Amino acid sequence: MDIARTALEGAKVIITYCLGVEKEEKSLIVYDEPNQEKARIIKKAFELLGYPSPTLSPYNRLQTIEHDVVIFCVSERLTLALGHSDLKHEVCSRGGRVGFVTQPLENTPSVQEIERIAKRTKFLAEKLEKAEGLTISTRGHSLRLYTKGRKPIAITSLIRNAGEWGALPDYAEVAIAPVEHESFGEFYVDCLIVGLGKPENGLLITFENGRVASLKNGEIGRALKRLISSDDDAHELAEVGFGTNHLRRTPKGEFDDKKILGSVHIALGDNHTIGGILRSKVHVDCLSINSEVWVSGKRVFF
Known part of the structure; x- marks a missing residue:
């Protein structure tokens, strides 16, 4: 099995089906070092699907977010912290959508x-x-x-x-x-x-x-x-x-x-x-x- 290709296909499902991203929306992918490759695969999937290239940003606890769609590719510890954070709450309160990638992209089901x-x-x-x-x-x-x-x-x-x-x-x-x-x-x-x-x-x-x-x-x-x-x-x-x-x-x-x-x-x-x-x-x-x-x-x- 070509894991890279499977991961790429999984990323496409996440973008088009799970998140339902629209072409005019601004997207951000936030990552930490161990998850950088996962973030890059998702970015590539955006581009192959014809979407505007998303912003790729290393995690910074002081960062502000003004995007429509935010995808976090971060550690379990950061996922727990950010999932209950004011940062996530603020993004959602103004109408943004937030997704935390907690599994390998190749695990994406139908x-x-x-x-x-x-x-x-x-x-x-x-x-x-x-x-x-x-x-x-x-x-x-x-x-x-x-x-x-x-x-x-x-x-x-x-x-x-x-x-x-x-x-x-x-x-x-x-x-x-x-x-x-x-x-x-x-x-x-x-x-x-x-x-x-x-x-x-x-x-x-x-x-x-x-x-x-x-x-x-x-x-x-x-x-x-x-x-x-x-x-x-x-x-x-x-x-x-x-x-x-x-x-x-x-x-x-x-x-x-x-x-x-x-x-x-x-x-x-x-x-x-x-x-x-x-x-x-x-x-x-x-x-x-x-x-x-x-x-x-x-x-x-x-």
Whole structure:
């Protein structure tokens, strides 16, 4: 297989189908050093498709963006930070569209599969919009969250309308910022803490009034405790998310594990760009792939 050609074809799908770029739009590709080649392939795809050549820019935390379409090819750590940043929020608020490329371009599925994934994601978001609260159960541990008034967000790879954002090429989750200070119980992490790794023997996080009350698991628990000690709001339960990609069944220890169909993750820290009120330097996702979701005594399947 010619990987370069496959990556180029994947980039074309992202530009024309996922982002729906118009010929008159101004596009920007932001990259960090490890992802420079990916950025160059996307730029080449723009040119081969007859679009104006996009601006290619190394990431700069002080940069301002005035483009219609912004594609980030950056590390997992930067993706997490920028995904919940004022920079992304500002671009979307003025009608721009933002896509984070989180997988190799050659992994881009067919447009039919991308559409199917997005449809499933939007269906779940609509189903959860009516819920006043959720219960997440994992291996005998339960976490209760109050979500009334908080709109579920379908995060997909279809980023065609003004103000939309997502991840490429086949990302899929429904994210909700639960009402702050209203979550109680325990969440058992059996798969991954994004950026820290897999807790080999699981990690139990206990919440009281929406804040972390205790973390139980050796070294990775201590690492998470150090991370959230950086500011007060980092101790807050900021998000609950649900993976909806039927093409991803097996965890790989990376950011995109959050899209595994049926997975549940919670996040600590910032949520001000997804409908919450918390502002933090931290947004850390903690993932379980063996959870059940309950609403009003009924299990939710997705």
